[in-house]
Amino acid sequence: MxxxxxxxxxxxxxxxxxxxxxxxxxxxxxxxxxxxxxxxxxxxxxxxxxxxxxxxxxxxxxxxxxxxxxxxxxxxxxxxxxxxxxxxxxxxxxxxxxxxxxxxxxxxxxxxxxxxxxxxxxxxxxxxxxxxxxxxxxxxxxxxxxxxxxxxxxxxxxELEFFWYNTALFDKAGVSVPASLDDFPQLCAGLRAAGVTPIAVDGQDQWPLERYMAFQPFRLAGPDYVQGVRTGMSKISDETGQRSVDWLSGLANARCFDDGFSSTGYSDAQALFTSGKAAVYNIGTWELANLATNELDAGVRQDVDFFTLPTVDGAKTAANEYSVSSGxxxxxxxxxxxxxxxxxxxxxxxxxxxxxxxxxxxxxxxxxxxTVPGNATPLYQKALDAADDLGTNLAVPWDTQLDPTSNTRLQQELVLLMQGNSTAENFIDRVDSTIAENAPKFFG
Structure with a gap:
């Protein structure tokens, strides 16, 4: 973006x-x-x-x-x-x-x-x-x-954001819904071994990729962590940030995202999932009409379900607290x-x-x-019901929190990291340096 x-x-x-x-x-x-x-x-x-x-x-x-x-x-x-x-x-x-x-x-x-x-x-x-x-x-x-x-x-x-997944592809690979965020690399490895693309992501627009950067810090330190990062009071080199980057590196090593994800657009990423070529797709309830009605391809319609953001050991946020937005x-x-x-x-x-x-x-x-549409699958009501069981903490998108230059640098470095073209050390150093230089112009 x-x-x-x-x-x-x-x-x-x-x-x-x-x-x-x-x-x-x-x-x-x-x-x-x-x-x-x-x-x-x-x-x-x-x-x-x-x-x-x-x-x-x-x-x-x-x-x-x-x-x-x-x-x-x-x-x-x-x-x-x-x-x-x-x-x-x-x-x-x-x-x-x-x-x-x-x-x-x-x-x-x-x-x-x-x-x-x-x-x-x-x-x-x-x-x-x-x-x-x-x-x-x-x-x-x-x-x-x-x-x-x-x-x-x-x-x-x-809107609520879920991990939509294909149960048939999970069964084919002999994998299950991750109980922890730390289970994602293993999940991806199992899917890859079965010849399945693990996760479809819109890398072209970059904000969906940036969601993955936000997941671990939200679980480990709560929603206020990004407030410290954006002002330079906290650093990606801190323990929470380091664990997040290490997790992302694990996703990269397990080839979690679709091949060539950096040039995959919004509709292309969705098509990978709805055509049964990718096993997981992280997106919000604004796509209910495409994922939970008979508009969804009949070949995968009965195999689609969703799970919410997994937690981690020692999490500061609850299982019913995840990415929720009001646009x-x-x-x-x-x-x-x-x-x-x-x-x-x-x-x-x-x-x-x-x-x-x-x-x-x-x-x-x-x-x-x-009003639930007449062509809805049972998944539609399941998604609506989730809105009645939410905690108070929100995993806010980092792209709305960081100053523009730091956000752009973070997005660029995320692509390099997830492509295997950069190390965790380089990622941390470049992002922290950019925030240190630019955050004072907005928050100083």
Whole structure:
């Protein structure tokens, strides 16, 4: 995945810090119920979501309903599904103080700078003010929080990430579901010996590969470990990081990933699994329609199951705590917040969960029930039920936590390590050095 060059990010942040006090209009981030008339006008939303996805379709419908009672209102959707292109547009507009009323963002260091400079509304205060805060899943809200616990993004989805696996291929190789993360190299070796590709991974986009970097530290040290790494307070050379890199090296030696994984794209990785050529595929419930309905190839449909992130000896996190996300969040621009924006959000957020759940997706709230599609396999309901048995700790994606340059270097070094083209020692040295050089620009 391409990342915006650090220089652009730094310049954008410096511009914001220099210009925020001079910018006019808007309200304080906590002034969630401003005085004044509700005057209909166009509002815009800068998004990074599939143009044909449920969220956009539902908000279009809700905007039309709201406009029927508020002539002059319209919702302008500025869609850039390609995430790297979106990030560049988002940061460029932020640097120029030209973000629209609503915009998508992860809980990244860049977004936290926006919040610190008063550019984003306090989402917790806003959700409480319009009376929907208590409806949200705690995990959905927590995923959107910054490291200090503050909440400036509104979740619009809820996803659980599983290891999907082919039971027939496991039986063929005489292997079983790993009881520990440390069992993965042996699992891969058994599958390879049976002529089976162990794990399909989208190495081209790199973020799926980065998930594997996060697994061991989450189990060994808990979710706060990455907060120390990203600021340089903790190092990959520490015991937790060293064990993670050693584990990754074990995966590489056992040839766990598909041959040529670095050039395997998202759809190619999924096809390897759904065609029965790969035994394991780590992906989230956003793919339920492809993995747990009759859309899945009939040749493998009865052989697909899933398991959650295995634990390790001495784990700091529980078996029911793993990668759970609420996707990219919706932020509200404090400079353009007014009574109309508040009123529309109150209207939309009260209706959105039911409409979203009706599409077969997990809602970020608990006050609605997901509609299971008629063509679903039993695995669909099993996945939904898992959402009701979750712990409080989340394995957050590292790509939303590290500064851009350090994240890019980590992704590059991961590919080299997993290809066998770099040693664990070189990996640790290069990543730690990059973080030490660049983290102070964001967290110093």
């Amino acid at each position: 391409k990342r915006v060059h650090t220089a652009l990010a730094v310049v954008a942040i410096m511009t914001l810090l220099a210009g925020c006090s001079a910018s006019g209009g808007g309200v304080k981030p906590t002034d969630v119920n401003p005085d004044g008339e509700i005057t209909p006008h166009e509002i815009s939303w800068l998004l990074s979501r599939p143009a044909d996805g449920a969220t956009i379709a539902i908000f279009k419908q809700l905007a039309d309903e709201y406009a029927a009672d508020h002539p002059g209102f319209s919702l302008n959707l500025i869609t850039t599904p390609d995430r790297p292109s979106y990030i560049q547009k988002y940061q460029t507009l932020a640097a120029a103080n030209k973000l629209p009323e609503l915009f998508d963002t992860d809980a990244t260091p860049f977004a936290q700078e926006l919040a610190k400079t008063g550019q984003m509304m306090d989402a917790e205060a806003l959700l409480k003010d319009i009376g929907v805060y208590d409806d949200y899943r705690a995990n959905a809200l927590d995923y959107q929080r910054f490291g200090d616990g503050s909440l400036y993004m509104i979740p619009l989805q809820f 990219i969040g919706m932020a509200v621009n404090a400079q353009k917040y007014d009574p109309l924006v508040r009123d529309f959000l109150k209207f939309a957020l009260s209706k959105y969960p039911a409409a979203y759940a009706a599409t077969g997706a997990l809602s970020p709230t608990t006050n609605v029930q997901t």
